[in-house]
Amino acid sequence: MSDAPLLSLRNVSISFGGVRAVHGVSLELRKGELVGLIGPNGAGKSTVLNLISGSVRPTEGDILFKGKSIVGLRPDVLSRIGISRTFQNIRLFPQMTAFENVALGIHGKPLYSFAESFVRTRRAWRAEAEVRERALSLLELVDLTRYAKERAGSLPYGLQRRLELARAMATGPELLLLDEPAAGMNEDECGSLVELIRRIHEESSYGMILIEHHMNVVMELCADSLIYVLNLGEILASGSPREVQADQRVIGAYLGAKRSANERRRRRIS
Amino acid sequence: MGYLTSILILGCINIVVVLGLSVLTGYTGLFSIGHAGFMAVGGYAAAIIYIRLHVPFALALPLGGVAAGLSSYIIGYPAFRGKLRGDYFAIATLGFAEAVRLLLNTTYPVIGGAYGLMGIPQKTNLPIALAVALLAFAGAQSFVRSQHGKNCVAVYDDETAAQMMGVDLLRTKLMALFISAFYAGVAGALYAFYMAYLSPSMFGISKSSDLLAAVVFGGMQSIIGPVIIAFVTVALPELLRFLLAWRLVIYGLLFVVMMVFRPQGLLGYRELDFGPGWRRATAAVASRLGKPRPPRGPQGPVEGTP
């Protein structure tokens, strides 16, 4: 079992009422590997993530996590067996503080019983202290300790992105799904994010799937690993960053087919 | 001074049920206009086991709460599985409470039906009511700060994200409903042993909407706010008794004014303090920051989780 891939998608497809969002997607990911998933808008990237994280159920194909099929399991079950994610549009808990958001990742499955939530036993206090300890160290990791008591909703955008990352790690995952973490960030914010993700990748043994539009972020982080290109719900190409960038089909998908010079001229006149 | 004690006792009883409701509505975001139904179940259950099975009063009270708590599964389980939310859930609880009231109405020979259940001794006095209210208050404060309590708030803030973070939505909602129904049941039992009489008409829609208003006026995600309003909603009508019909008009207009001008209620979204645990933790972090140390990578899952 140990050599089974951390995650493998086998011919997974899903259609929403006739519209084929994802079709015949297969990919594999080993423990500690960081894989990129790119493609134009509407290619189905987020849907793939939603399939893996259990938010939606595939109509065909299978998804294996550590060799076992996880199709049909509820997201909270998946989270407990080690799958965690961030969201394309940030979904923090606005009324809760930054600390509480991260702590929630740890005690999504409470560490003490229902009765102990009324009368804390020593075990419960120890569990609380443990959660606080880990949450604070995670906040420290993403450099948000200063904002621990701030309401998540009132934090600036860049900090919310990092907080969501910290919260995703709080569940103690083995597979981390990042859904456009750098969306809406300027250059130097991207820089520090890349630096943060690289450090997390090196120090942890997570398998990671990174969906991202900022090509420089993807290329830098996946320099020595695979990138899958998704277009119209299908895997168009996969390979190292250099191969993918040179692949005509990928460029076509992003920039539209290469038009002959005169066709461009005619279009401009009408 | 008997009258003042009766307001204090009725105030405490109202506080207990409003505390439970604030866990359900204030913290978990599930609105119920049927909590008078759970009060009825608790009250009747406690009275019957006391009279018929001679269970001592000190035991009948919590057992009344348990009966109401268990009855909450009848409506809760199918409702939450069917993903009933917002207005739908509120109307389902209204339906449940009315069904309970009407069912009690038809039980004439057995437990008094619409004429009411008599022969209940007056056991509830001020010390007992205060003690139960304090206990309920401490329990609610401790619960909302617990991990289970935080999970409820997460369910309120963003259900999908909470589920992704490992929160079992069905269990958390059922737990919140159970707590609020248990509190309502205990309050119903206290009420039964105070009035020494129970009739289904005591637990109608107006009682449920008063309770809901107390939580919303008191403030969402707050324990202290609803407690104050719970007491005021008992004292105020007595104070305004001389206004007769006008008090209902004022009461209704108050609903509108509160919702329009101060929707967050008296103390909404503002927890007064974090409690001792917090101060120790921040101190620990502050001391560590003093010594430079390479940031420790996140360890694997915390021991203890499967």
Place this chain on the structure above:
Amino acid sequence: MILFMQQLVNGLSIGAVYALLAVGYALVYSVYNFTNWAFDAFMVVGAFAAYYCITLFGLPLPVAIGLAMLVTAGVAVSVEVGAYRPLRVRQAPRLFMMISAMGASMAIVNIVNLAFGGSFRKFPEISSASVELGGVYIGRMDLFAIVFSFVSLSALWLLLGKTRIGLGIRASAIDTVTAGLMGINNNSVAIIVFGVSGVLSAIAGVFFGAKYAVYPYLGLVTTKAMIASIIGGIGSLPGAVVGSLLLGVIETFVSAYISSVYRDLISFTILVLVLLFFPNGIMGAKTVDKL
């Protein structure tokens, strides 16, 4: 057999009353998907307005009903502007609007009770005579109610489906903010919607008053209309009428053949079962929670 037919007619006639109310209720719900709890107060205002138009000012029935519609529409719109709009603009959670609605209803009903007193009043004009068909008695009022609920339903269906205003209403129902961006004046849409539902509830109030009696607490029947529109499928106008007739018939058969004491218990149990097992009712639209 005649008893069966009579009970069926009884059921349909109560169903017609529920239908009149349920259509107004479903209209507001379909557009703003929030339960307009102040609905019973509109009905009371409509009934009293018509009653006093006839008794105090001696106006003929049609004029009185017309005035009652106007007055109720005015009250409905002012409740919308006063109690709902600030919340809707601030996109407050729907349930805060529900509580504001409860408050408005409590205030209006009790003001009417204070001003006019709680006793029963009989509508002088409309006689409750009934026509007899082979041993089965059908009240003229009931025919009027059944006809009128279908007429108002189809009129509403045309308004929403075929007219530009209808398009504006449906657009602002789906997404108020975007509709606003598209140049639809959401406030005027709200006025139209609440005005129409005010008119409908005025008619229902007048009808209920004539069929039973005019008194400040006649609004309690609206909970039944709510149950009916949920059975039919919340937010669906045809569903409201179908649900109402169904509930009316079920209730009557329960009280006729089982025992009338259990009638309301059965209707609330149906409500809970429908909500739990077919939350979208018979004809309701499936609402999928967009991730």
Place this chain on the structure above:
Amino acid sequence: MMKIQGRVARGASLTVLALAALAMLSACGSSKTVKIGFCAQLTGADSYVGQAAKLALEDRIKELNAAGGIAGNQVQLISYDTRSEPAEAIVATKRLIEQDKVVAVIGPEWSAAAIPLGPISEAAKTPIVTTTASNINVTVDENGKLQPYMFRTCFIDPYQGYALADFAYKELGKRKAAFITDVTAAYSKGIEQYFTAQFEKLGGKVVDTEGYQSNDTEFRAQVSKVAKSGLDLLVVPTATYRDIGLIAKQAAALGLKVQFLGGDGWVADELLGIAGKELEGAYLSSGVSTESPEFQDYNAKFEKAHNAKMTVYGYYALDALYALEYAIKTSVEKTKKVDRVAVRDALETMKDAPGFTSKLTMEPTTHNPHNKPVVIMTIKDSKWQIVKTYTPQD
């Protein structure tokens, strides 16, 4: 954080202080005043019951105080609204007894609220004189134990049921009765039970009993069913005029022509307004009637003073006040002060004391007024008309 807590704590303590002050204020008062509590339905759908009675009591007390009060004590009436809900009646009565320290309480008017007050009045040793609560369990509980502090000034359902059955069988010659009863009202069930007992004893038969819950407005199902039961008499012992008004209208709409019979719950002029035509020729039992000749001048004086019509509920309230006047006078003679227990004892042993409607004698073992007459009335072109008077001896 502290600032908020401070402000809120101060707010809460202020409310409690205001409450205490209010309580103190009303508790004291000059020692030479005797306080009588009155709890009635002053608002809501049944306010017609309480309003006239309150005005009648206040008039009588003005007269009394002008003439020096009762045995030298000025009389003060404290009245609370019960909004026709049992829980409110209990809270209001407790307030009258515990806070206002009244010597006795008049009302509540209906059995559902009066029955639970038995144990409460006994615990507080304060006599309660209900005005029109005619259910037998108000003064004697189910297993026959006398409620020592409960009294009433109206006849009891058994007698009302008996009189109605006797009248229906002998005078109207009816043999097959059907019922439409409010199963949630002790009053209605009581009359049905005693009427059936006497009617069947005389040889009549009850062919069908249909039920409904109070505040229902739809009775067509029950009326249609009853219409097919071969009845020659429809007994509808409703607790308020509202139900019978609706039932009569719907029966007419369903073409049911039958003899209606009812109890004193019907008595309200509003009934004549909404169903006078449909109930033409119906018979009902009532305690005393506003139509009886000896009250006409009082009615006229009352109407002029308050431009509101006098009601039967007012007469019973006055009877209760007269009874208390007698009892307080006796208590002062015996114990030199106005003592609740002495007032109770005086009420229990009251013989031919001056009352408003008639001489008042209390049966010591049941605390019901002795041989209170039952008046059978009919509705003739939308007006009440007295037909016959039954007194318990015959």
